[in-house]
Amino acid sequence: xxxxxxxxxxxxxxxxxxYIIVAGIGFIIIFPMFFLFxxxxxxxxxxxxxWPKPLVPSFRAEFMIDKDAEGYHLxxxxxxxxxxxxxxxxxxxxxxxxxxNLQKFIKRQANCAITPSGIGEQLDVVDKEGRVEFxxxxxxxxxxxxxxQVTRDAPAAVMRxxxxxxxxxxxxxxxxxxxxxxxxxxxxxxxxxxxxSVLFVRMFPAVTIAIPMIIILARMGLADQPLGLSxxxxxxxxxxxxxxxxxxxxxxxVSFEEAAMIFGTNRVGxxxxxxxxxxxPGLAACAxxxxxxxxxxxxxxxxxxxxxxxxxxxxxxxxVGTQGQINLVTAGSVAQALPAIIFTLIxxxxxxQMWGGVxx
Amino acid sequence: xxxxxxxxxxxxxxxxxxxxxxxxxxxxxxEFIVLLGPSGCGKTTTMRMIAGLENVxxxxxxxxxxxITDIAPRNRHVSMVFQNYAVWPHMTVFDNIAFSLKLAxxxxxxxxxxxxxxxxxxxxxxxxxxxxxxxxGGQQQRVALARALAVKPKVFLLxxxxxxxxxxxxxxxxxxxxxxxxxxxxxxxFVTHDxxxxxxxxxxxVIMKDGKIVQIGTPDDVYFRSADMFVAGFIGxxxxxxxxxxxxxxxxxxxxxxxxxxxxxxxxxxDKLKEYxxxxxxxxxxxxxxxxxxxxxAVFSEQILVIEPQGSHQVVALSFEGSIVKxxxxxxxxxxxxxxxxxxxxxxxxxxxDKETEKRIILRQHLx
Numbered sequence: 001x002x003x004x005x006x007x008x009x010x011x012x013x014x015x016x017x018x019y020i021i022v023a024g025i026g027f028i029i030i031f032p033m034f035f036l037f038x039x040x041x042x043x044x045x046x047x048x049x050x051w052p053k054p055l056v057p058s059f060r061a062e063f064m065i066d067k068d069a070e071g072y073h074l075x076x077x078x079x080x081x082x083x084x085x086x087x088x089x090x091x092x093x094x095x096x097x098x099x100x101n102l103q104k105f106i107k108r109q110a111n112c113a114i115t116p117s118g119i120g121e122q123l124d125v126v127d128k129e130g131r132v133e134f135x136x137x138x139x140x141x142x143x144x145x146x147x148x149q150v151t152r153d154a155p156a157a158v159m160r161x162x163x164x165x166x167x168x169x170x171x172x173x174x175x176x177x178x179x180x181x182x183x184x185x186x187x188x189x190x191x192x193x194x195x196x197s198v199l200f201v202r203m204f205p206a207v208t209i210a211i212p213m214i215i216i217l218a219r220m221g222l223a224d225q226p227l228g229l230s231x232x233x234x235x236x237x238x239x240x241x242x243x244x245x246x247x248x249x250x251x252x253x254v255s256f257e258e259a260a261m262i263f264g265t266n267r268v269g270x271x272x273x274x275x276x277x278x279x280x281p282g283l284a285a286c287a288x289x290x291x292x293x294x295x296x297x298x299x300x301x302x303x304x305x306x307x308x309x310x311x312x313x314x315x316x317x318x319x320v321g322t323q324g325q326i327n328l329v330t331a332g333s334v335a336q337a338l339p340a341i342i343f344t345l346i347x348x349x350x351x352x353q354m355w356g357g358v359x360x
Numbered sequence: 361x362x363x364x365x366x367x368x369x370x371x372x373x374x375x376x377x378x379x380x381x382x383x384x385x386x387x388x389x390x391e392f393i394v395l396l397g398p399s400g401c402g403k404t405t406t407m408r409m410i411a412g413l414e415n416v417x418x419x420x421x422x423x424x425x426x427x428i429t430d431i432a433p434r435n436r437h438v439s440m441v442f443q444n445y446a447v448w449p450h451m452t453v454f455d456n457i458a459f460s461l462k463l464a465x466x467x468x469x470x471x472x473x474x475x476x477x478x479x480x481x482x483x484x485x486x487x488x489x490x491x492x493x494x495x496x497g498g499q500q501q502r503v504a505l506a507r508a509l510a511v512k513p514k515v516f517l518l519x520x521x522x523x524x525x526x527x528x529x530x531x532x533x534x535x536x537x538x539x540x541x542x543x544x545x546x547x548x549x550f551v552t553h554d555x556x557x558x559x560x561x562x563x564x565x566v567i568m569k570d571g572k573i574v575q576i577g578t579p580d581d582v583y584f585r586s587a588d589m590f591v592a593g594f595i596g597x598x599x600x601x602x603x604x605x606x607x608x609x610x611x612x613x614x615x616x617x618x619x620x621x622x623x624x625x626x627x628x629x630x631d632k633l634k635e636y637x638x639x640x641x642x643x644x645x646x647x648x649x650x651x652x653x654x655x656x657x658a659v660f661s662e663q664i665l666v667i668e669p670q671g672s673h674q675v676v677a678l679s680f681e682g683s684i685v686k687x688x689x690x691x692x693x694x695x696x697x698x699x700x701x702x703x704x705x706x707x708x709x710x711x712x713x714d715k716e717t718e719k720r721i722i723l724r725q726h727l728x
Contacts, residue, residue: 255446261433264463
């Protein structure tokens with residue numbers, strides 16, 4: 001009896017410690033991303049004036065206005081301190097200019113919208129009672145909107161990035177897929193060496209070949225253009241896609257195609273009717289890799305673009321720029337990560353097939 | 361309505377590797393031919409050449425006197441059942457069967473009728489809407505069969521179609537496929553390495569070895585008149601036993617001398633053996649032609665090594681001179697391993713092979 005209990009205890013201890021370790025690793029991986037995400041919804045005030053930082057961004061901000069001989073004073077509730085703190089100008093009056101400046105200040109610093117007349121109404125209460133506390137709803141996506149307003153190049157950069165990703169998928173999947181099919185189906189001399197050698201291009205860091213690349217692209221007239229950039233990305237992606245698609249095609253028995261050839265079609269028809277539909281999930285997952293690879297790439301893009309940067313470059317520059325505001329940068333980063341995340345979620349059930357499992 | 365001729369057919373894979381060295385075969389209309397041989401003997405390669413999946417190195421394939429050697433597979437009017445079924449997993453059973461009909465642009469109702477007919481023939485009529493993944497191996501096999509039957513081919517090729525099925529299903533499918541063949545009367549070529557499958561299904565068996573035909577004949581031919589030691593040792597469960605004997609002929613008759621026994625045989629009947637006087641020849645005996653004999657009549661006696669009961673009969677293995685001799689005895693006889701039994705030969709059914717060439721020594725008189 002004792003032995004059974006002991007064994008059970010030992011078992012549960014082992015399982016618990018495993019879960020603790022796994023949870024710890026998971027936390028280390030997920031926490032920075034969570035913080036990034038959380039930051040992207042914080043106002044300037046939360047970002048820079050509250051310490052310790054809140055884990056979750058607030059949905060509303062509390063304000064307090066009181067008055068003395070100088071005029072009115074605006075305060076904001078600092079959650080870290082647990083008290084109201086002075087906010088904005090030392091004092092202000094009922095003058096229209098003052099109220100307008102105050103409205104802008106509240107919008108910029110606290111991401112809250114209030115009209116000058118709205119402030120006026122609150123001031124009426126102050127006049128009557130000496131002080132007023134009011135709560136404003138935070139505009140949740142203010143950072144995102146601001147990011148795309150401030151970095152004026154951002155919307156165009158998103159379009160360019162999509163173009164680069166699209167071209168990269170098109171080029172790398174068509175060439176890589178065809179090569180992968182050949183590697184999977186045909187025997188020829190030096191096949192393994194060739195297959196291995198396509199990986200060599202991935203062994204050089206992007207920066208080291210960026211300078212020669214830009215010279216080549218300039219000669220082709222494609223420097224600082226989405227198509228040119230997608231050529232550079234395709235070089236790496238093709239080799240990756242060859243390996244992935246080769247394993248996808250290898251998992252589809254040759255006899256499927258042979259049967260199709262006997263039952264009324266030729267090799268091309270067999271590919272279209274049989275192999276392609278079966279390989280499609282794997283190819284889709286392959287496309288996902290190409291998309292993420294080119295969408296997120298920043299190092300080559302920084303070197304290879306000048307006036308037509310891609311979106312990651314814009315985000316990167318906003319980070320290192322003089323006016324870098326951390327909450328805006330995080331908003332940009334999340335905006336950049338979002339398409340890749342969505343794409344991955346859509347395609348995730350095919351990822352297993354990418355490594356050569358044909359699901360029937 | 362189809363005859364198939366293979367003339368001097370050969371396939372070379374690489375410089376030194378031959379798939380098929382030389383193949384001459386005539387398949388008559390409605391015939392069920394089985395290509396039989398150990399793995400690597402070229403039987404599947406031959407079939408793939410007939411289907412057009414493999415280029416021909418040398419020779420000609422004639423189908424109804426039309427040269428189809430270099431014609432694309434789809435234009436050959438042949439259909440094939442693959443070893444792994446090759447049923448397309450992304451299509452329903454209906455679409456699988458209808459694939460070739462749709463490509464042939466047949467009218468919709470014709471396709472429907474034809475699919476239903478063939479599906480009913482192989483008894484998968486109620487599975488037409490399923491995907492292959494939802495079917496058992498045996499059912500997938502039937503889909504592959506139906507797909508091949510639906511095109512009404514001139515030649516029906518079957519590449520080890522039963523080897524992936526479990527033993528019981530395999531035996532059932534054997535019967536069913538033979539029945540389907542009798543119904544459709546399509547000229548069929550069946551590849552297998554299982555000799556019992558070949559024996560039970562074939563009109564004629566083509567036994568191959570190392571890319572060459574060793575013997576072509578009916579199941580009776582290859583069993584009772586095996587062309588050489590390879591065939592005798594390949595056909596039959598268990599296959600034939602061989603003994604190296606010295607043949608001596610004098611006025612008394614023919615005596616076969618083995619190191620452990622001496623066998624006198626009728627000189628009249630085995631007249632041809634006189635040519636082998638004082639030469640060593642190989643004596644082949646089928647397991648059922650070894651008989652248990654009483655001590656005084658026994659040619660030799662030996663201890664039983666293993667007994668394998670088979671229900672209807674028993675297989676008794678004896679260790680004889682370093683090799684194993686197997687015999688088949690009726691089920692009723694009670695024997696234990698270790699027992700010493702006396703053995704005699706059924707002298708009506710002895711096979712002789714030349715020691716050098718391993719070819720059958722053809723006696724004047726056929727023994728059946």
